[in-house]
Amino acid sequence: METKREVERKYEADGADVPLPDLTGVRGVAAVHDEGVTELDAVYYDTADLRLAAASLTLRRRTGGADAGWHLKFPVATGIRDEIRAPLSESLPASLAGLLRSRTRNEPVAPVVRLRTSRAVHHLTAPDGTPLAELSTDTVHAQRLPTGRATTWTEIEVELTDDTTGADEALLDAVEKRLKKAGIRRSSSPSKLARALEETGTDVPEARGGTEGDGTAGAAVLAYVRTQVDALVALDPAVRRDLPDAVHQMRVAARRLRSAFKTYRKVLDRAVTDPVGEELKWLAGELGHARDQEVLEARLSAALDALPPALVVGPARKRLRTWDRTRSGEAKSRGLVALDSARHLALLDRLDALLAAPPLRPAARKKAKKALPKAVLRDYRRLADRVDHALALDPGTERDLALHEARKAAKRARYAGEAATPTLGKPAKRFAKRMKRVQSCLGDHQDSVVARAALLDLATEAHEAGESAFTWGVLHGREAQAAEADERALPELWDRASAPEIRAALTH
Numbered sequence: 001m002e003t004k005r006e007v008e009r010k011y012e013a014d015g016a017d018v019p020l021p022d023l024t025g026v027r028g029v030a031a032v033h034d035e036g037v038t039e040l041d042a043v044y045y046d047t048a049d050l051r052l053a054a055a056s057l058t059l060r061r062r063t064g065g066a067d068a069g070w071h072l073k074f075p076v077a078t079g080i081r082d083e084i085r086a087p088l089s090e091s092l093p094a095s096l097a098g099l100l101r102s103r104t105r106n107e108p109v110a111p112v113v114r115l116r117t118s119r120a121v122h123h124l125t126a127p128d129g130t131p132l133a134e135l136s137t138d139t140v141h142a143q144r145l146p147t148g149r150a151t152t153w154t155e156i157e158v159e160l161t162d163d164t165t166g167a168d169e170a171l172l173d174a175v176e177k178r179l180k181k182a183g184i185r186r187s188s189s190p191s192k193l194a195r196a197l198e199e200t201g202t203d204v205p206e207a208r209g210g211t212e213g214d215g216t217a218g219a220a221v222l223a224y225v226r227t228q229v230d231a232l233v234a235l236d237p238a239v240r241r242d243l244p245d246a247v248h249q250m251r252v253a254a255r256r257l258r259s260a261f262k263t264y265r266k267v268l269d270r271a272v273t274d275p276v277g278e279e280l281k282w283l284a285g286e287l288g289h290a291r292d293q294e295v296l297e298a299r300l301s302a303a304l305d306a307l308p309p310a311l312v313v314g315p316a317r318k319r320l321r322t323w324d325r326t327r328s329g330e331a332k333s334r335g336l337v338a339l340d341s342a343r344h345l346a347l348l349d350r351l352d353a354l355l356a357a358p359p360l361r362p363a364a365r366k367k368a369k370k371a372l373p374k375a376v377l378r379d380y381r382r383l384a385d386r387v388d389h390a391l392a393l394d395p396g397t398e399r400d401l402a403l404h405e406a407r408k409a410a411k412r413a414r415y416a417g418e419a420a421t422p423t424l425g426k427p428a429k430r431f432a433k434r435m436k437r438v439q440s441c442l443g444d445h446q447d448s449v450v451a452r453a454a455l456l457d458l459a460t461e462a463h464e465a466g467e468s469a470f471t472w473g474v475l476h477g478r479e480a481q482a483a484e485a486d487e488r489a490l491p492e493l494w495d496r497a498s499a500p501e502i503r504a505a506l507t508h
Contacts, residue, residue: 001095002085003241008159009079009172010187011179013137020122020137020156021182027174028126032135035121040064042117043145044193045092045109053112054205055103055234058193059096063088065119072096073191074237079169084241098340102236105345111145113196124175131161132171142196151199155187217371218364221264222355224419228257229351236339239287247291247335254284257351259415263375269359276354279347286338289331292450297324299451300458303475314468323458372420376431379416380498383409383435387494395487400449403487407442410435434497441493445486448479455479 023032042062046052052059058073070086070093086093092109100109120137136157143150158175176186189195197204231253238246258280261273300320304312338344358364363371386409390402417432459472 004083004085004162005076006073006081006083006159007079007169007172008157009176010189010191011156011158011176011184012187013154013156013184019182020135021178021184023124023135023175023178026124026178027171029124029132029171029175030127031125033123033125035123038065038119038121040115040117040119042115043111044113044115044196046112047104047107047109049107050112050197050202050204051103051107052100052109053193053197056190057100057103058191059092059100059109060115060193061088061092070096072099079172099237099240101339101345102233102348105349113193113200114143114145115192115196116141117192124171133161133175134159135175138192140192140196142192142200144196144200144202147200149200151196153195153199155192156184215368216364217264217267217366217368218358218360220368220372220423221260221267221364221419222358223422225257225260225268226355228253228260229348229355232257232351233348239339240336242332247287247294251284251287251291254280254287255411256415256419258284259412260419263379263412263416263419264372266363266375267361267371268364269361272354272359276347276350279343279350283338283344283347287335290328290335293324293328293331295447296450296454297328299447300454300475303451303478304471307471307474311471311474313470314462316462316471319458319462319465319467323461368423372423372428376413376416376420376424376428379409379413380431380435383413383438384498387438387490391491391494395484399487400445400483403442403490404446404449407439407446410439410442414439438490438493438497441486441490445483445490448483448486452476452479452483 023029040062041064042060045059045061056075058071060071062068062071067085069088072084072086073081074084075081084096084099086096097104118139122135123131124133124135125131134157136159137154138157139152139154141150141152156179158172158179160169160172187195189198194204232250235246235250235253239250258277261268261270261277265273297320304316304320383406386402386406390399390406393399393402414432414435417428417435420428421432455472455476459469459476462469462472
């Protein structure tokens with residue numbers, strides 16, 4: 001597969017023969033070259049209920065032009081999309097089908113629109129001949145499939161070239177200003193497919209909202225749950241594409257959902273949510289191997305780089321790279337296997353079913369501003385008990401385990417505050433921030449515990465290979481010191497985080 005970042009804007013044009021203004025001199029444009037007319041024929045695919053269109057995704061099979069093949073487009077921001085390309089074939093390539101799996105589930109995709117486009121292309125070039133942008137005037141003939149309803153229009157596209165997509169959009173702004181003076185306006189449709197569906201009388205389902213609704217606890221909690229479910233679905237292809245931070249964000253969405261089910265157990269029936277929560281725990285665990293390895297490798301690499309050269313004995317960096325390569329490859333594969341499993345699709349279906357028929361308890365009818373603070377403070381008291389228990393223990397393995405349990409409680413309290421923020425505002429937001437600070441301190445401590453175990457493994461491997469284990473011993477000692485520093489910092493941090501005014505504000 002090949003990925004191309006599209007930065008483009010579309011404009012409305014009346015009639016097929018559109019007079020374009022002279023664009024030479026516009027922000028470094030030295031010349032405008034007529035590249036002739038290209039005939040394009042594209043068939044767009046979707047499920048019967050237009051799930052892809054509802055999510056602003058487009059899947060097409062196109063012939064004609066220099067990029068004939070299968071194209072799958074993901075929205076990035078307004079006017080910016082990532083286009084994933086696969087070679088031309090009769091059926092949908094498995095690589096693209098996988099990227100759509102969280103949306104389509106077990107529903108097949110079929111042709112929904114055919115677009116035949118006559119594209120008149122112009123290249124805007126710099127003084128040295130470098131292409132800056134492509135301007136195309138498209139005469140589009142759209143046909144809704146299978147009904148045969150048809151429509152025709154003309155539009156103009158201006159797209160930055162591959163060499164300029166990393167730059168700001170000042171060139172597009174300047175071109176737009178010139179087009180506007182010529183009476184050419186920005187298109188009201190985000191894509192050709194969207195316009196074709198609209199003009200052939202097809203209603204596209206609206207994306208699920210995340211508003212608070214009627215002010216009840218049930219509406220507020222469901223809005224938060226809905227946001228996290230949508231994130232799980234949207235992040236699935238990002239994980240498959242190995243985009244930065246995608247695994248972490250998907251894992252966080254799963255954890256937020258599971259925490260919400262537990263925190264707001266008086267709002268949503270645990271008989272329904274507990275089994276779903278167990279499946280979310282499984283998913284987060286399968287994704288977590290890759291994320292945990294990534295975090296661990298970064299920590300050990302930074303620690304190794306911080307050592308004076310005299311303390312780096314033997315091929316330590318090579319040993320670390322080999323150790324990480326084996327584990328990270330296995331971890332990523334494990335996560336992808338989980339996403340491809342029937343179990344994952346079943347989880348997504350169960351989440352959709354939960355939203356479609358929420359298992360609301362009587363407390364769901366209470367006002368959110370009354371019910372949510374009680375749930376948040378219940379999680380806070382749970383965290384307080386765990387912190388107090390951990391700090392009462394002597395340093396050692398038992399305290400490490402207790403601090404890890406406190407970390408999980410801090411995370412849940414933080415998520416509870418975040419979920420309540422749309423309802424409770426600044427008090428909940430401040431509470432969540434303070435819980436995050438506690439979580440970060442406890443997280444650093446746990447990272448040190450995990451790092452020390454890994455350093456013992458590295459030392460063993462080095463020794464068995466006839467290498468010196470000295471460097472790994474030095475790093476182990478430093479990690480132990482870091483953990484002790486976290487333990488010393490925790491009491492004062494906890495005192496600040498548990499300030500009475502925060503609790504009072506939540507219940508005001």
